[in-house]
């Protein structure tokens with residue numbers, strides 16, 4: 001997915017030209033993988049661009065940093081405002097947004113305490129992560145041979161850059177085997193999540209999604225979907241899942257900021273009815289909610 005450059009990137013308190021947003025090759029986080037980041041989307045609404053659940057994302061960024069004992073030298077409000085400023089500066093009606101806090105240049109070695117912390121926010125246009133027809137046709141899934149890291153190895157609650165080595169290994173393995181995306185099991189053998197999405201399956205009419213305790217990130221889309229599903233009258237809850245729950249699911253979808261709501265048509269070559277009626281209804285509602293078209297979810301859209 002090649003990046004489309006935009007005009008400006010916010011770095012440590014100021015907007016700089018896209019090409020000037022550079023760091024030194026001895027930047028600490030490049031070597032040891034300890035940075036924290038977010039993936040956010042801004043959507044075009046009838047009243048201008050709005051960032052979907054921006055404050056929730058920035059609060060999660062600060063939670064990720066707290067878990068890593070990283071003291072971001074800005075407040076939540078300052079980063080929320082800086083994100084809006086960055087989106088405004090590009091003039092884009094919709095975009096993907098990537099805030100990141102990382103240990104900068106100046107120290108080497110594994111003691112992060114003396115390291116300086118840099119913060120950057122970039123945004124650029126980015127289409128459907130799992131393909132334009134992910135809702136209508138669905139995606140093919142493979143259970144990964146890689147195990148999701150556990151809570152005492154790399155805390156899954158933190159969106160730490162280094163955590164994504166695990167996700168990339170699984171993603172590349174799945175793509176090379178001819179699938180679209182990987183499903184990760186946790187060290188206990190239960191379903192955790194995908195490489196960058198949360199999982200929902202319908203079993204006996206109930207929508208189920210693995211919780212943080214199963215090694216999944218507490219997805220903001222997962223939370224939005226649970227609200228939407230309940231408002232549509234579906235029974236929905238967080239639940240541990242075995243891999244066989246996926247094989248015999250009545251329907252299944254994955255969700256995340258990048259992938260939005262994407263239907264699943266098979267897991268390990270066991271076909272799953274796709275797109276199921278709940279998947280379609282939730283995907284439609286989500287599509288409207290992020291664009292500010294549904295009154296009850298308008299507070300989720302934070303205008304820039």
Ligand SMILES: Cc1ncc(COP(=O)(O)O)c(C=O)c1O
Nearest residue numbers: 196197198217219220221256257
């Ligand atoms: C590992 C992982 N799980 C789940 C998600 C979905 O989270 P969200 O809906 O907050 O984007 C993401 C995306 O950030 C992710 O990277």
